[in-house]
Amino acid sequence: MKARRRYQIAFFALGWLIAIGLLFQMGLGEGFQSIYEAFGNRALRLAQSFSDVEGNALRSVRRTSRAEYLAPMRPTLASVTALRNPSRMLFGVYDGGFPNTFAGLEKFESQVQYKFPIISFYVAWGDKPDEQFPTRMVETINRMGSVPMITWEPWVIDFDERLRRNLPHVAEREYGSLASIAHGEYDFYIVPWAKAAAEYGKPMFLRFAHEMNDPYRYPWGPQNGNRPEDFIAAWKHVHLIFQKMGADNVLWVWSPHISMPWFEYYYPGAEFVDWIGVGVLNYGNVASWSRWWSFHQILEKAYPTLLNFNKPIVISEFGTLTKGGNAYEWYRQAFYQIDHTYRRGIRAIIFFNQESDVTLTNAPLNWSVTQDPGARTFVAEQLATHSSI
Incomplete structure (x- = not known):
């Protein structure tokens, strides 16, 4: 089938999807709900499959610059067991363009002359298409x-609310949401997600409900009545749902906010956690609540407690702004501390x-290391030397 014909079919399917959606908005949702969901899923899969055909062609051209570059690491990257206790330092990247584009990733990797074995991105819960299991994204990354x-x-x-009438009103949902999750009220969403993760079958890290102990940031924090036991x-x-669905390929990343006290009370237990995730972001003096903190100053107080869990630690968000200090010096000190204090x-x-x-x-804040030429050159050198550690 020619590319033009494929896109004609895809746009025809999406056009019908939009039309049914309009009927839904006009009050005819109950009669069309099941049809809409089924047709919508088929149309999205159809459109994505056509896009993947084009993406595969591009990836085949770039194979020598990425998949083959990472081929020596396949014994580790393809094994859940090996990833639970890697023999070398692993590096990864989150790019602000995800999941819409990989252009930022390609640019960043070109600038630091390195291909990252871990690619990180964020997915919210909900009914929107981009809030379902990101099959296309994880398959592309693989x-x-x-x-x-x-x-x-x-x-x-x-x-x-029109689809999920069993849930509380939107204004009431965030209070005690973790207890609601524990009681099974969101299993309608978790179960299909876990099934899709199992069908994917290859290793993937899952960082669920991060920074749950921070009362100032996310709605699943303690400010909404979410206790450590919740x-x-x-x-x-x-975790149990994923086990029942056969998603043994998932590596679980527990990620508290280490600047908040008593984060250890949120630890689910060794059998439920594979990695510990820690965000180390230096905001400099961009706001009244922040100042210039070194990597060591952010991590040192919490590190002994983290180490006692006897799990590998991933710096799940790593970076500094440039306002208030020297970015090159920040990264230089960070890698020194990683080598000598936190290795x-x-x-x-x-x-x-x-x-x-x-x-x-x-x-807007710019966290990219590439904005500072000295920092960019230094990080490129460190990536080249630390990958074998």
Whole structure:
């Protein structure tokens, strides 16, 4: 089938999907709901399959620059057992263009002259297409030779009230949401996700409900009545569903906010956790609540407690801004501390390559190491030398 004909079919299918959606909006949702969901899923799979045909052609051209580059690491990257205790330092990257484009990743890898074995991205809970299991994304990452790391965020307000009448009103959902997850109220979403993860079958990291102990950031935090025991119960419930669905390919990343006290009370237990994730982001002096912190200053107080869990540590968000200090010096000191102070615990580092972060400030923040030429050159050198450690 020619490319033009494939796209004609795809747009025809999506056109019908939009038409049915309009009928749904006009109040005819009950009669069309099951038809809409089934047709929508088929149309999305059809459109994505056509896009994947074009993507495969591009990847075949680039194979020598990525999948073959990472081929020596396949014995580790293809094994869940090996990834639970890697023999070398693993590096990864999150790019602000995900999941819409890999252009930022390609640019970043070109600038630091390195292909990252872990590719990190974020998925929220909800009914929207981009909130379902990201089959296309993880398959693409696998074909590129890397392992996906998904930060899975339980934004329970994103579920459509018209479809999910068993759930509380949107305004009431966030309070005690972790207990609701533990009681099975969101199994309608978790079970298909776990099934899809099992069908994917290859190793993937899952960082569920990160920074659950921070009362200032996410709705699954303690400010909404979510206690440590609620988080642990929710974690174990989700973990059990994945086990029942056969998703043994998932590596579980427990990721507290280490600047908040008593984070250890949120630990689900050794049998439910494979890795510990820690964010180390230096905000400099961009806001009244921040100042210039070194890598060591951010991590040192919590590190002994983290080490006691006897799990490999991944720096799940790694980076610094440039306002308030010297980025090159920050990275130089960070790698020195990784080598001399934290080498026993830290086994993976994920660069936070977001050039326009507006999650905490009105003005966009640039976390990319490439904005500082000295830092970029230094990091490229460290990636080349540390990959064999």
